Amino acid sequence: MASPARVAPGRTLSVLQLRRRESRGVPAGWPESVHPVLQQVYAARGVLQPAQVEHRLARMLAPQLLGGMDQAVALLAEAIRDDWSILVAGDYDCDGATGTAVAVRGLRLLGAQRVDYAIPNRFTHGYGLSAAFVASLQPTPQLIVTVDNGVASVAGVAAAKARGIRVIVTDHHLPGEQLPDCDAMVNPNLAGDPFPSKMLAGVGVVFYLLLSLRAVLREQGAFTSAEPDLSSLLDLVALGTVADLVPLDFNNRVLVEAGLQRMRSGRACAGIGALVEVGKRSLATLCASDLGFAVGPRLNAAGRLEDMRLGVECLLTDDVVRARHCAAQLDAINRERRDLQASMVAEAEQMVAGLSDIDAIGVALFEPSWHAGVVGLVASKLKERLHRPVIAFAPASEDDVEHLRGSARSIPGFHVRDALAIIDARQPGLIERFGGHAMAAGLSLKAADYPRFAAAFDAVARELIEPERLQAVLHTDGELPPGAATLELARQLRRAGPWGQAFPEPLFDNLFDCAGWKVMGECHLRLQLRDPRDGAVHDAVMFNAYHGQPPPPRLRAAYELVINDWQGRESPRLLLRHIEAV
Structure with a gap:
């Protein structure tokens, strides 16, 4: 310890x-x-x-305002026209799972015949479109569309291109110094992107891409009958947006309110309906906090402890019986997650138990027995207790104790992803990979480098956090x-x-x-x-x-x-x- x-x-x-x-x-x-x-x-x-507060869909920002949209839509339209095999590469959190379901459902609605999806294993492939994840893809798809990841996947995109795979990146995370050499990228947080709202979740970005694609297909006369109704995806968009804790600016409130109205009117997809039921909530009176505290955690648990494919399957099925079976499994995994989280949080609190005084401003915690899928929840609980940024680390996997995976949670006024970038610039090679937002980030490093990283994180926090920011309000x-x-x-x-x-x-x-x-x-x-x-x-x-x-x-x-x-x-x-x- x-x-x-x-x-x-x-x-x-x-x-x-x-x-x-x-x-x-x-x-x-x-x-x-x-x-x-x-x-x-x-x-x-x-x-x-x-x-x-008139959260009508008509007041939603126009999809065409997003940069990179023309290239991405043109490639997708070609893929649908020529019947390419398309793989949606998602992420193992709720935003990634809902975004994957939106992409798969939406592309099928728009005419794609060969659409599949894959979610990286947190412990085998690491985060995002990694080279190891690309190597595991069988058979080889003609086009990969990332959801909620990819902006930092320089090596993964290169590996895909080496196999002759075209790549569209849809993401909302902040870019690093180098962008991947993909065929198209849609991300409101790219430098110079004109989209007025930078707060879209990953599920929101891919939903906007589908809206633009439908408009182009309409112009091309692709719809011989009724035009596909993409509003049927808004329940998934609302769930992913709330669960990812992105700021609810006006545009995100429009998306979330539209999704909630769909759920309250009994038109939620079978999977969300089953998750609401197992969470002992009522669809008729559902609100955003129900999504954040009852539905999202049950979906997230699969990606934290096991395989997020179960969560995505729950969101993709239209069979109520199958959805309830998946939801029951997710609920059981979530109970296991809660027990594991309680044990890890207790150990973390013991590390600082009795300390009325604490010297570290940027707090790093590591316990060799911790589970890498739950360290983010530990960091969140300790951040609330200490009111200072916390990064919790665990071994990368049971078979790889030489590397650590960390999850960071921050306090207002301290941009934790930028702090990691500062450490990376000052001590190149100390951090193997990192990414994230102002309030949350993830990283990996060698176990032997943990003491050096802990000291560096504390030093940057001391530089950037004004003393009054350490007052919990x-x-x-x-x-x-x-x-x-x-x-x-x-x-x-x-x-x-x-x-x-x-x-x-x-x-x-x-x-x-x-x-x-x-x-x-x-x-x-x-x-x-x-x-x-x-x-x-x-x-x-x-x-x-x-x-x-x-x-x-x-x-x-x-x-x-x-x-x-x-x-x-x-x-x-x-x-x-x-x-x-x-």
């Missing part, structure tokens, strides 16, 4: 601070039916007029006025999303007296909270909050106003996210 975390006098971990969001303007033009609280919630997110929308915590407001807040990354769920904070409480299960709390302003008592719950001590008699709570649906009867409830004694 190893960690660079060290006790250092005078450097104390920050406690969580509540900070209220400020309005970014004055709401205007809202109908009286929109609750004033919701208007203020919107204003704190820069939404001041009703038009800014929970932003709220302020106090709810007396009498405002009603079922009607809870319904409006639920319908008002889609809420998610960079467009957060409404969170309020109020002072309460604890009028009663009890333990649910082993570690959850159910409370009765009295508002001292008017004496109203509110039902509240807080998960994983009981550690043997009663809640304080008077407390300030940060909470979401949600709907408690018990035996078909709805009532408002406070879902507590943080409490502190007053």
Whole structure:
């Protein structure tokens, strides 16, 4: 067991601070039916007029604005016309799985007769279109279309081209210094790309490619009957977008809302319907958080522990019985993932247990027994606890302990992918491969180089992170006025999303007296909270909050106003996210 975390006098971990969001303007033009609280919630997110939440598909950004689209579409149109064998090369996370399903379903709808897919094995092939992955492809396809990967696959694309395979890269990850020599690339994050939104998930990029392809095929007179309805793919687009935690800017909210409406109306594909069912959610009332917490993790579990083909098959089948069978298998894998994650997180927390002081700003953790498919979840949990960037490492596989795979999670203000690029430039060869985003990244390195990397990561974090950034802050929308915590407001807040990354769920904070409480299960709390302003008592719950001590008699709570649906009867409830004694 190893960690660079060290006790250092005078450097104390920050406690969580509540900070209220400020309005970014004055709401205007809202109908009286929109609750004033919701208007203020919107204003704190820069939404001041009703038009800014009109999430109609007609307001989606035009596909033609994406760079590289003409070359990619021309090649795909040729492949469909000449009946090429097309292989969709996906990724082993939820974005990659949904993107793969969108590509396969969409290309078949548009007339491709020979479409298959392949997902790299995390432990055998590594990430993306690697040379090892290309070597494993049998039979040899005529065209590869990558989904949610490829922008960093210089060696993999070269290997494909050496076998005479044409390659189209669709990706959304940030490019490195060298781009692969592919036949076409669609990625809104390429330097100089004119697409106004850089926030598309991988599934969103390939959906846009299919929209452009349909337009060209239409011009070519390829459709002799009804034109294919690509809106049938929007449930998959919504799931992948939410699960990948990309910021929900206006364009992504349009895509997610359209997908959610499709699901609520009973038109979800069989696989999503089965995953919602096994996750004990209701399609009729589904919201973005259900996708993020109930559906996405079950799909992700297959790629973390086993083979993501099971997840893709679940999304591709139109057989309800087959979909339910796949979903049940995914649910079982997810339970195994949760148990493994709990054990690994406990070990990671033990590494820093009792440390009221911690010296490392950029924290690296490594345990030889850890599973490479779960280290990202460990990094995420420790990042929340320490409020500093964390990279968790595990051996690359059971058969390869000489190399490590790491997964990084960051805090606001520290671009972790750029930090890895700085280390790579300063110490060439230390990192074997890396890629990612501002808040999450992945990398590989030699096990013998771990101590040197841990020191380098900490050094870069010290350079780039201002001390005030190490203060954990929970932003709220302020106090709810007396009498405002009603079922009607809870319904409006639920319908008002889609809420998610960079467009957060409404969170309020109020002072309460604890009028009663009890333990649910082993570690959850159910409370009765009295508002001292008017004496109203509110039902509240807080998960994983009981550690043997009663809640304080008077407390300030940060909470979401949600709907408690018990035996078909709805009532408002406070879902507590943080409490502190007053």
